[in-house]
Amino acid sequence: MGLAVEEQGGRRLGHVREVVPGAANDVLELDSGVALPFAESCVLDVDLKGRCILVATGFADPEEA
Numbered sequence: 001m002g003l004a005v006e007e008q009g010g011r012r013l014g015h016v017r018e019v020v021p022g023a024a025n026d027v028l029e030l031d032s033g034v035a036l037p038f039a040e041s042c043v044l045d046v047d048l049k050g051r052c053i054l055v056a057t058g059f060a061d062p063e064e065a
Helices: none
Strands: 004-007 012-020 027-030 035-037 043-047 052-055
Touching: none
Parallel strands: 004 052
Antiparallel strands: 004 012, 012 027, 027 035, 043 052
16 A cells, blocks of 8 residues: 556556455455556566556556556
């Protein structure tokens, strides 16, 4: 919680507000209103020291972030 989320290419999507358990995978809910699957296809890297999560492009609507 609280980690910054950034898309490949540098677009900032927000900060993790909550991790919601799901049937297939957990969902990262961001303070910007974006919801992302916590799945290998979406989450490319979790840098706990740098407090940042890198996600693949195409999972967030460009108008949401």
